[in-house]
Amino acid sequence: MIDAHRAPILHPSPNFDARDCAVDMLVLHYTGMENADAALVRLCDPAAKVSAHYVVREDGQTFSLVPETARAWHAGVSFWRGARNINARSIGIEIVNGGHDFGLPAFPEAQIAAVIDLIAAIRGRWAIPDRNIVGHSDVAPGRKLDPGERFPWQSLAAAGHGLWPDVMAEDSADPLGDLARIGYGPAPLDDAGHAAAVIFAFSQRFRSHAPTSTLDADLRARICAVAGLAEAAR
DSSP: OOOGGGOOEEOOOSOEEEOSSOOOEEEEEEOOSSSHHHHHHHHTOTTTOOOOSEEEOTTSOEEEOSOTTEEESOSOSOOBTTBSOHHHHEEEEEEOOOOGGGTOOOOOHHHHHHHHHHHHHHHHHSOOOGGGEEEHHHHSBTTBOTTOTTSOHHHHHHTTOSOOOSSOOSOOSOHHHHHHHHTOSSSSOOOHHHHHHHHHHHHHHHSTTSOOSSOOHHHHHHHHHHHHHHHHTO
16 A cells, blocks of 8 residues: 555646556656656646656655546557557556666665555555566567656565566467567567567567567566466466
């Protein structure tokens, strides 16, 4: 549960519309801007036509911009597990961080603790499986890099949210097929350029110390392990 001092502050954005399906996904972003104030201005600017449901500052303070029952405009052109209209089925969380354009700073512990609390609260209201807790880079590989390789996905999973392979599997015999089974796509991954972007997105999240767009034995084993977790998370 979110602590009282982390209770979201209402900061309404006009940038939303109606949902046409149930929520079953969470998409995590970094803001990629110089500070929280700049991000809030943009996410609430009607001309920008972007928004998110929540913004989490470095100190853990959280802002609520769009009601969870409405569709915020955060994912853009995206794909996950056969779905393309990710905004319609997801809740978007913007985590204040300068991102790659500002040196990709570390995420403070207080901020990650607040994100974990927020996710727990959201999942108490919606049926969101672990396999559908994703980064923007997962649903828009090649187009987006956030929340970036410094985001602590393993800590998130240790708190009970999302996938993390604690034990490596055997080398995958069909890594591109396994990536599609995890949710990446569109499947089949038969375009070499797009396949490379998907491989990089996966490695950025699950082997963040050495992201790459080239398959090797270690990466194939990680892909196989995550695919097994995704199947079990149905």
